[in-house]
Amino acid sequence: MFVPAIKGQGTEEQQKKWLPLAYKFQIIGCYAQTELGHGSNVQGLETTATFDPMTDEFVIHSPTLTSSKWWPGGLGKASTHAVVYARLITEGKDYGIHGFIVQLRSLEDHSPLPGVTLGDIGGKFGSGAYNSMDNGVLRFDHVRIPRDQMLMRLSQVTREGKYVQSDVPKQLLYGTMVYVRQSIVADASKALSRAVCIAVRYSAIRKQFGSQDGGPETQVLNYRTQQSRLFPLLASAYAFRFVGDWLNWLYTDVTQKLEVKDYSTLQEAHACTAGLKAVTTSATADAIEECRKLCGGHGYLNSSGLPELFAVYVPACTYEGDNVVLLLQVARILMKTVSQLTSGKQPVGTMAYMGKVQHLMQSKCAVKTAEDWLNPAFIQEAFEARALRMAVNCAQNIGQASNQEEGFYERSPDLLEAAVAHIQLIIVTKFIEKVHQDIPGHGVKEQLQNLCNVYALYTLHKHLGDFLATGSLTPKQGALANEQLGKLYAQVRPNAVALVDAFNYTDHYLGSVLGRYDGNVYPALYEEAWKDPLNETVVPEGYHEYLRPLLKQQLKLSRL
Numbered sequence: 337m338f339v340p341a342i343k344g345q346g347t348e349e350q351q352k353k354w355l356p357l358a359y360k361f362q363i364i365g366c367y368a369q370t371e372l373g374h375g376s377n378v379q380g381l382e383t384t385a386t387f388d389p390m391t392d393e394f395v396i397h398s399p400t401l402t403s404s405k406w407w408p409g410g411l412g413k414a415s416t417h418a419v420v421y422a423r424l425i426t427e428g429k430d431y432g433i434h435g436f437i438v439q440l441r442s443l444e445d446h447s448p449l450p451g452v453t454l455g456d457i458g459g460k461f462g463s464g465a466y467n468s469m470d471n472g473v474l475r476f477d478h479v480r481i482p483r484d485q486m487l488m489r490l491s492q493v494t495r496e497g498k499y500v501q502s503d504v505p506k507q508l509l510y511g512t513m514v515y516v517r518q519s520i521v522a523d524a525s526k527a528l529s530r531a532v533c534i535a536v537r538y539s540a541i542r543k544q545f546g547s548q549d550g551g552p553e554t555q556v557l558n559y560r561t562q563q564s565r566l567f568p569l570l571a572s573a574y575a576f577r578f579v580g581d582w583l584n585w586l587y588t589d590v591t592q593k594l595e596v597k598d599y600s601t602l603q604e605a606h607a608c609t610a611g612l613k614a615v616t617t618s619a620t621a622d623a624i625e626e627c628r629k630l631c632g633g634h635g636y637l638n639s640s641g642l643p644e645l646f647a648v649y650v651p652a653c654t655y656e657g658d659n660v661v662l663l664l665q666v667a668r669i670l671m672k673t674v675s676q677l678t679s680g681k682q683p684v685g686t687m688a689y690m691g692k693v694q695h696l697m698q699s700k701c702a703v704k705t706a707e708d709w710l711n712p713a714f715i716q717e718a719f720e721a722r723a724l725r726m727a728v729n730c731a732q733n734i735g736q737a738s739n740q741e742e743g744f745y746e747r748s749p750d751l752l753e754a755a756v757a758h759i760q761l762i763i764v765t766k767f768i769e770k771v772h773q774d775i776p777g778h779g780v781k782e783q784l785q786n787l788c789n790v791y792a793l794y795t796l797h798k799h800l801g802d803f804l805a806t807g808s809l810t811p812k813q814g815a816l817a818n819e820q821l822g823k824l825y826a827q828v829r830p831n832a833v834a835l836v837d838a839f840n841y842t843d844h845y846l847g848s849v850l851g852r853y854d855g856n857v858y859p860a861l862y863e864e865a866w867k868d869p870l871n872e873t874v875v876p877e878g879y880h881e882y883l884r885p886l887l888k889q890q891l892k893l894s895r896l
């Protein structure tokens with residue numbers, strides 16, 4: 337994040353100076369934004385950067401305990417430099433949060449520089465999974481940096497101390513977070529596909545119960561309940577991959593537009609990266625835990641790979657923006673878009689469907705049979721109607737409040753659900769668009785169409801309350817969707833293992849005895865157990881000190 341921050345907020349000259357050093361590892365940088373007292377509320381950060389015209393320097397200072405930088409990855413022990421986000425103060429006025437390059441450690445002996453206090457913030461969730469990362473704490477005691485270490489693409493401070501705002505939107509200050517959020521969506525697909533690969537392969541070899549006449553037991557992958565829990569996660573792994581590919585295109589397109597000072601899609605990029613990051617990471621964190629449960633007791637072993645995958649993955653719901661805070665950002669933009677509908681301003685991009693407000697507010701879903709749900713047009717319209725009607729309902733309720741801001745906070749739980757509905761529409765839309773493309777490989781397109789329908793109808797079934805409450809569907813149509821879902825599971829079943837093999841993960845990368853490509857699980861589980869340090873001695877340590885005296889004492893007592 338150190339590099340993208342300098343790329344996005346540094347001048348050409350600053351990029352030329354600092355990026356080669358970072359690329360060659362002559363300096364190691366981190367992104368020091370979050371503080372002990374503030375993370376979500378970036379505008380609430382307390383670290384100060386006060387310009388001293390006498391020396392043409394900024395004085396970086398941590399005025400309070402809560403202003404201590406806290407969490408930045410790589411800060412505690414590794415980094416020599418940081419992009420530090422601080423309140424810029426010049427001529428006695430506070431101009432809000434800006435980025436500054438600050439050296440933290442000596443390049444001679446790595447010791448912290450004068451005025452810099454550094455350390456690691458301590459152990460984190462899980463069995464040490466994330467403890468390979470030195471998330472750090474950092475405090476400044478009036479540390480001086482040259483004025484030219486203020487990142488000056490978005491705004492400048494002159495030699496005399498005058499603040500100058502460039503003609504670029506101040507939101508570009510948040511650009512690094514947009515970049516990482518879009519990469520986190522692809523990251524979600526990778527993590528989810530790993531968990532699903534383990535669970536599908538294990539479910540194919542695991543047999544429990546079966547015919548009463550001593551015949552072979554049943555593969556648990558054949559149980560309808562296993563399929564109804566597992567196949568939507570398989571479909572989600574593909575869905576997040578395709579929407580992540582599209583989001584990367586959107587981000588690249590926005591970045592190219594920024595180069596020519598076209599800021600027209602900045603809001604779309606913010607809404608899509610924030611919303612997709614929130615929805616895909618929440619779904620993936622829940623799915624990894626579900627995959628553990630789908631593997632029964634063995635899923636709880638470290639050798640299954642699932643506990644570690646879960647412990648490393650779950651902070652994704654928090655870093656790069658708490659998911660609720662990000663979804664509220666999407667909700668703000670939805671409300672703004674709804675308010676502009678009456679002005680005749682046509683929504684564009686992923687909001688374009690809201691321009692069909694007259695139709696979508698009164699449309700009646702035409703589904704009459706379970707098979708009708710295989711028609712992408714019916715799915716698309718149902719998801720558009722649900723999302724639009726939820727957004728309009730929120731806008732109407734906010735409009736009844738004494739003021740917009742009050743109304744927004746009062747209705748924020750409903751706004752959250754409207755934002756999720758909007759983002760799920762984007763995911764469904766991009767999956768439908770993907771399967772409409774030419775896809776090579778015999779039968780591949782059909783399998784992806786099945787997974788697209790599984791993702792859409794499972795999501796519809798899970799959020800059926802939204803569809804019924806907004807009148808977007810009738811209960812009968814909801815029941816037909818569930819009926820079709822069961823039929824789709826049966827179609828996915830013969831190809832389930834092939835669909836996870838297609839992720840092409842090596843056994844090493846997967847790190848799971850349950851997800852081995854060869855399915856030879858039981859010998860691997862048994863062999864792995866003996867690597868446990870507890871098995872280095874046959875009689876456990878502590879027997880003579882604790883157990884033997886206890887056993888002897890009980891034996892005496894029993895003979896009295």
Ligand SMILES: CC/C=C\C/C=C\C/C=C\C/C=C\C=C\C(=O)SCCNC(=O)CCNC(=O)[C@H](O)C(C)(C)COP(=O)(O)OP(=O)(O)OC[C@H]1O[C@@H](n2cnc3c(N)ncnc32)[C@H](O)[C@@H]1OP(=O)(O)O
Nearest residue numbers: 369375376378379507510513516519520523606655656657
């Ligand atoms: C290279 C990476 C590779 C792989 C990545 C995989 C995994 C990552 C691995 C580990 C994680 C590592 C590091 C983690 C790093 C971090 O966590 S860094 C810190 C992250 N912190 C945050 O995300 C803060 C979250 N908080 C917010 O974003 C806030 O909500 C806020 C947006 C800052 C609030 O802004 P503000 O106080 O200004 O309030 P608003 O009035 O809501 O916004 C004002 C206007 O600005 C618009 N806006 C807001 N954000 C953006 C944006 N990002 N881009 C564009 N525009 C933005 C907002 O819509 C308002 O607009 P307006 O309504 O038109 O005025």
Ligand SMILES: Cc1cc2nc3c(=O)[nH]c(=O)nc-3n(C[C@H](O)[C@H](O)[C@H](O)COP(=O)(O)OP(=O)(O)OC[C@H]3O[C@@H](n4cnc5c(N)ncnc54)[C@H](O)[C@@H]3O)c2cc1C
Nearest residue numbers: 367369370374375376407408409651654655656657658660
């Ligand atoms: C593993 C990890 C790595 C990280 N790496 C970095 C890094 O490299 N650099 C960096 O700068 N930071 C980093 N962070 C910090 C991270 O970005 C923040 O923790 C994150 O942005 C959440 O902010 P917070 O901790 O202030 O949460 P809070 O905002 O305090 O969240 C607490 C609760 O308050 C709720 N909440 C907050 N505001 C609102 C609101 N307006 N409306 C409704 N509910 C609200 C949230 O939804 C949440 O439920 C990292 C964090 C983790 C866990």
